[in-house]
Amino acid sequence: MLIRKPSDIVPSEITPRELYEGRREFLGTAGKLALAGAGLVLPGAAYSANKLATVPGPYKLDDKLTPLKDVTHYNNFYEFGLDKEEPAETSGKFKTRPWTVAVEGLCAKPQTIAIEDLLKIAPLEERIYRMRCVEGWSMVIPWVGFPLATLLKRVEPLGSAKFVEFVSAYDKSMPLYGKAVLDWPYTEGLRLDEAQHPLTLMAVGLYGEELLNQNGAPIRLVVPWKYGFKGAKSIVKVRLVDKMPGTAWNKAAANEYGFYSNVNPDVDHPRWSQATERRIGELLKRKTLMFNGYNEVASLYAGMDLKKNF
Ligand SMILES: Nc1nc2c(c(=O)[nH]1)N[C@H]1C(S)=C(S)[C@@H](COP(=O)(O)O)O[C@H]1N2
Numbered sequence: 001m002l003i004r005k006p007s008d009i010v011p012s013e014i015t016p017r018e019l020y021e022g023r024r025e026f027l028g029t030a031g032k033l034a035l036a037g038a039g040l041v042l043p044g045a046a047y048s049a050n051k052l053a054t055v056p057g058p059y060k061l062d063d064k065l066t067p068l069k070d071v072t073h074y075n076n077f078y079e080f081g082l083d084k085e086e087p088a089e090t091s092g093k094f095k096t097r098p099w100t101v102a103v104e105g106l107c108a109k110p111q112t113i114a115i116e117d118l119l120k121i122a123p124l125e126e127r128i129y130r131m132r133c134v135e136g137w138s139m140v141i142p143w144v145g146f147p148l149a150t151l152l153k154r155v156e157p158l159g160s161a162k163f164v165e166f167v168s169a170y171d172k173s174m175p176l177y178g179k180a181v182l183d184w185p186y187t188e189g190l191r192l193d194e195a196q197h198p199l200t201l202m203a204v205g206l207y208g209e210e211l212l213n214q215n216g217a218p219i220r221l222v223v224p225w226k227y228g229f230k231g232a233k234s235i236v237k238v239r240l241v242d243k244m245p246g247t248a249w250n251k252a253a254a255n256e257y258g259f260y261s262n263v264n265p266d267v268d269h270p271r272w273s274q275a276t277e278r279r280i281g282e283l284l285k286r287k288t289l290m291f292n293g294y295n296e297v298a299s300l301y302a303g304m305d306l307k308k309n310f
């Protein structure tokens, strides 16, 4: 590998991949400062480079991790474009500071919490989760975050709260702002017991660093036993409600995307099979597992017909 001095590098040559995988190592602090001073740290400033202090979380996997390059350049974030590469290219101007999350609705202590305080709400855990998109691809991502249950406990849900609604940011800096793609802002929902399940994560980072905008900075939901679209990005509101909330994808196509959206190889999408998936980076397809392999959630659905409640 050819190693060059920072002064030899022109901005157009600094690809995110080089920044993530290696260049920071060989540049060292002095080199990084030189780049930052010259305004060369990722044009558009989508790259945070902010390391997070983490503790090992309760969920690990033997599966090979999906490379950071794919996790950050093969994204669904429709507000920033419909192609997988677009969010990484177009989300640089999206502002994630200052940022607050309003936790409100049917709770004793509704509150609006600044991102700085959310980062301190609990020790940030690293949790390696299998992720499965409804489109038929999957990844293995080392998330950093805290249980959503911790946040919910803080606001003291009332007995009347049965569901949780999540609302994503909706901002003029988004290329698809005002375009009739989905019913913006993007919203999602969980039943309260799903939201309180220990697997359900509020993610603030991945691979040990703050989330990039394309992955839903500064805070997003991760529900590993459900299809990826349940994981609303760049969340500004968490609402405790008594009725099943609408969700962006259910509103767009109710026959294709139900409220539950559990990963289920036995329930095909009306337009394609869900029996198998392609792990990004692999050639052969693998069998999709019920609940994406997270069988500990099965009891949440005891007695429910999961073909009807898809
Ligand atoms: N606000 C918002 N959140 C969203 C989406 C979106 O378009 N807008 N796409 C969803 C879909 S379909 C998937 S698969 C995951 C992708 O997350 P990732 O790009 O971090 O892997 O984000 C989900 N969250």
Ligand SMILES: [Mo]
Pocket (backbone or CB within 6 Å): 076, 132, 133, 134, 135, 227, 228, 229
């Ligand atoms: Mo998805």
